[in-house]
Amino acid sequence: MRSKIPNQFQYIFLLYLSLVFFFAFFRFVFHLSFSEQFYNDVTFGQILTSYLIGFRFDQIIILSLLTPMLFLLPWFNLQNKIVRTVLSTFSYIVFPLIFLGMIADIRFYEYFNIRFNFMAYEYTGSGGQNYVNADRLFWEFISIWFIASALFVYSHFKILKLNQTKTHQKLLSRIIFFFCFLIFLAVGIRGRIAFAPMDWGVAYFSDNHTLNQSALNGIYTLIKNYSEIEHDPRLSFLDESDRFPFVDQKIALANVQTMITQENSEFIDKNNSLKQTMSTKPNFEFQPNIIIVLMESWAGTRTSCLVDSLNLTPQFDSLTEHGILFENFYANGFRTNFGLAATLCSYPALPGRAILKKYESKHPFKSISEILHNEGYYNLFCYGGDIAFDNMEGFFRAKHFDHFYGVDDFDSDASFSKWGVPDELLFEKINHLVDSLPRPFQLSTLTISNHEPFDLPDSSMMRYQDDSFDSKKANAIIYADYAIGKFIKEMKTKPIFDSTIFLFVSDHAILEYPKMSLDPNLFHIPLLIYAPTLLGDSAVRISTIGSQVDIVPTLLGILGGNYEHESWGRDLLNLPADDSGFAFVTLWDRIGYLDNDYFYFEQIGLYTKLHHNLQRDQLFEEADTTEYADALKQMRERLRNYTQLADQLTLPASFKK
Numbered sequence: 001m002r003s004k005i006p007n008q009f010q011y012i013f014l015l016y017l018s019l020v021f022f023f024a025f026f027r028f029v030f031h032l033s034f035s036e037q038f039y040n041d042v043t044f045g046q047i048l049t050s051y052l053i054g055f056r057f058d059q060i061i062i063l064s065l066l067t068p069m070l071f072l073l074p075w076f077n078l079q080n081k082i083v084r085t086v087l088s089t090f091s092y093i094v095f096p097l098i099f100l101g102m103i104a105d106i107r108f109y110e111y112f113n114i115r116f117n118f119m120a121y122e123y124t125g126s127g128g129q130n131y132v133n134a135d136r137l138f139w140e141f142i143s144i145w146f147i148a149s150a151l152f153v154y155s156h157f158k159i160l161k162l163n164q165t166k167t168h169q170k171l172l173s174r175i176i177f178f179f180c181f182l183i184f185l186a187v188g189i190r191g192r193i194a195f196a197p198m199d200w201g202v203a204y205f206s207d208n209h210t211l212n213q214s215a216l217n218g219i220y221t222l223i224k225n226y227s228e229i230e231h232d233p234r235l236s237f238l239d240e241s242d243r244f245p246f247v248d249q250k251i252a253l254a255n256v257q258t259m260i261t262q263e264n265s266e267f268i269d270k271n272n273s274l275k276q277t278m279s280t281k282p283n284f285e286f287q288p289n290i291i292i293v294l295m296e297s298w299a300g301t302r303t304s305c306l307v308d309s310l311n312l313t314p315q316f317d318s319l320t321e322h323g324i325l326f327e328n329f330y331a332n333g334f335r336t337n338f339g340l341a342a343t344l345c346s347y348p349a350l351p352g353r354a355i356l357k358k359y360e361s362k363h364p365f366k367s368i369s370e371i372l373h374n375e376g377y378y379n380l381f382c383y384g385g386d387i388a389f390d391n392m393e394g395f396f397r398a399k400h401f402d403h404f405y406g407v408d409d410f411d412s413d414a415s416f417s418k419w420g421v422p423d424e425l426l427f428e429k430i431n432h433l434v435d436s437l438p439r440p441f442q443l444s445t446l447t448i449s450n451h452e453p454f455d456l457p458d459s460s461m462m463r464y465q466d467d468s469f470d471s472k473k474a475n476a477i478i479y480a481d482y483a484i485g486k487f488i489k490e491m492k493t494k495p496i497f498d499s500t501i502f503l504f505v506s507d508h509a510i511l512e513y514p515k516m517s518l519d520p521n522l523f524h525i526p527l528l529i530y531a532p533t534l535l536g537d538s539a540v541r542i543s544t545i546g547s548q549v550d551i552v553p554t555l556l557g558i559l560g561g562n563y564e565h566e567s568w569g570r571d572l573l574n575l576p577a578d579d580s581g582f583a584f585v586t587l588w589d590r591i592g593y594l595d596n597d598y599f600y601f602e603q604i605g606l607y608t609k610l611h612h613n614l615q616r617d618q619l620f621e622e623a624d625t626t627e628y629a630d631a632l633k634q635m636r637e638r639l640r641n642y643t644q645l646a647d648q649l650t651l652p653a654s655f656k657k
Helices: 007-031 044-075 079-112 120-124 138-162 171-190 208-216 217-228 249-260 316-321 336-345 370-372 389-397 422-434 469-491 493-499 548-559 629-648
Strands: 263-268 275-279 289-295 324-330 379-384 403-405 441-446 502-506 524-530 541-544 563-566 583-587 590-594 598-603 607-612
Touching: 007 079, 007 171, 007 208, 044 079, 044 171, 044 208, 044 217, 079 138, 079 217, 120 441, 208 563, 249 502, 249 629, 263 289, 275 548, 289 336, 289 370, 289 422, 289 493, 316 469, 324 583, 336 389, 336 441, 336 548, 370 379, 370 548, 370 563, 379 389, 379 607, 422 441, 422 469, 469 502, 493 502, 502 548, 524 548, 524 598, 548 563, 563 607, 583 629, 590 629, 598 629, 607 629
Parallel strands: 289 441, 289 502, 324 541, 379 403, 379 441
Antiparallel strands: 263 275, 275 563, 324 524, 502 524, 583 590, 590 598, 598 607
């Protein structure tokens, strides 16, 4: 019996169903790829819910792509060879490309712990480097894409053949089905019948971060993100000046000033900024040299003297026996560009793009190079990779850095990976440079070897011989640790060693899979200040909680003297005895505030949580908001004021109200 549905609509509907199947298949691949992140408390019902929510996001993309067909195809005959050719060409190009994007989205999540967002634009082709590495699992994913694309092509051929039989549906019948499909299209693309269309927040239905992310569709999040102002995920439906409208800006300013005020400091422009003077007695009769080493991806979980038991960092550990180690120290963000701004400029990481990447933003901070430039220091920046990557050179060139060294300043055969030269050669360059630098100098350097794909210059440091991802990471930090030990050993032979302060800190930790939507353990990093001759040759352990924004004021406190700075942190070595410190952390649209007793975080625009009984490397206990109402209020106020002020003080004048 012949169907009463016009074959044009049968074709569209069957194509729609086939795409629903393939989109669900890629969600299954996502679940399979990150199955270890679905903990025991995740039920089958929750996994099923992720598929049902995911279907709603999938059909937004599917129906959007099918919209041209719905509007044009009903008025043409599927028997027409040109029509079939156009349909086949469109389908065989567009949908396999969408499939490829979904595979790339899985790789993106593996690297960034979130579905496609603005970082896909910034890191694809940026400096010739991106997150898609033709290594681990690459060919497996490409094979999955190829098989899925081939099956789709075959299914489309069958669907088209099934519906190209000559039919004689009346025009009225096609008009009726057209309007029926139009209603289905409108509801499907909106994702719901209610007034407002469905948004990405619908996917956050559980406490498991990876399960929530699995309910999203990477193509959807990519398009959604691209449509936002400045590709910035911070409350994108609001104007720039309204993104964090918690309190009046002057109130936020006063509260943040209270958070960071210290003895021997005074705010200069109390009604408008954090500019302040620091006045202390100089601690040295001369100006020490300063070498700041930002160690790539050096996580506290892999630093043996902190929490690791694998003995991966014996060289670094040995240095801590003669220096000041901060045991409860945190990265403010999760990318190198956030770590650079926080460490060298004392400016916190915020949701969205890093300050290094923003062209028009104001800079409510002073870099360590700007401060020391006024004291007669010569400043230089050394990096074994592309110095233009992440706009590093462009940003810091305006911060009174006198010279930059990048991969082009090394021998052409020195690069051994896509990122640049190994740490050993970087430190050799620095050891050679310091002999001829003007005194005093401040040298900032960023290492590279402890970065995915974790390539090593040779096999001499390979403790683990297998090709697993964990073994590669372990071997990489073993090599990075070796390079630091060799660097200091050679520096000890130089006359300047006794007059130099070395500061070792990570740019960020390894973004592994969190136990919570925002897990402060993933921000835990070491900070070591090492200057045996100047600061003492015995081990000092500091338990105060701090973060990268505290480095500039702490370093100025060590030097002593009179400085004007605009830091967002404090001198951790000069806090009152009853002050245990605090840390502010950011991961995408998640912001958190940590002190000795509590951890409070917000998923911006969605929900807030307070945890207590903090124990490192364990799940935190969620606090009852009634019992801990005062703590909740205080933590929320501090976090929101800090975030709002840091954001609003960067706004160009054109965005001001």
